[in-house]
Amino acid sequence: MSAKERSIGGWALFLLGLFVLVLGIWFNHYANFPSVETVTLDLDEAVGLQAGDRITFDRAGRIVASTPSVDPALPQVPVELTVEVDTFGWVPRDCLLQGGDWCLPWFTVGHLAAIGGSQLMLLGIAVAVFLGRRMTWSMAALAAFLAMLELVLLLGTVASEWLNLAQGPLNWNEQNDAFTIWAPLVLGNQVGVSWGAIKDFVSINYNMGALTFIILFARWIQSFGGPMPEEKRSADLVSPYGRPLVKGAE
Secondary structure, three states: OOHHHHHHHHHHHHHHHHHHHHHHHHHHHHHOOOOEEEEEEEHHHHOOOOOOOEEEEOOEEEEEOOOOOOOOOOOEEEEEEEOOOOOOOOOOOOEEEEOOOOEEEOHHHHHHHHHHHHHHHHHHHHHHHHOOOOOOHHHHHHHHHHHHHHHHHHHHHHHHHHHHHHHOOOOOOOOOEEEEOOHHHHOOOOOEEEHHHHHHHHHHHHHHHHHHHHHHHHHHHHHHHOOOOOOOOHHHOEOOOOOEOOOOOO
């Protein structure tokens, strides 16, 4: 592959990654809007409301999502109103997958697209700028900056968002048991493994795996330059005047 082909291919990867990144951020923004908002209305305003009715709340027209349960003994009633989003209201919201007490939200798709786009961008820069070129101090400084960005993404952003997802919508906490260990293995005792323990297991192994990959990848990159050239003895060096040099090494 020629230098021109590497440059074109690398910057094409960068632009593709930028497009995927922007698309993921856009999708995440609109998928984060809830489809239903619970508000509190006075008893007189809530009596007689049915699902699909249009009311004015906070000086805006809103649609009642479900028929409220009215208790005459209470002065106020919680009412669910539909959240309407202009222009991009067709973007899916709420849960992609849902269980009894957990939810895999649609905005996770935006997160995955954004992290994938960032990786394409960094790969494109590496191909266009570094591949097949002699390493200089300025190039090494840029490479170190990109390596720092990659470490922040892998060990910071991804790990943090995983914990936010597991502890939030997925509801992986110590109070929810994932499964019970077979009684004969634990001397007949009732021992369960919680989703919180599985969350920590995934987090620890991800960080260890990412760190191992980074070390192996860095070692692999070091082999690109080949072995260091052997030094020549000063006796083998000749001055511009044709006389052997007494000191110095190449």
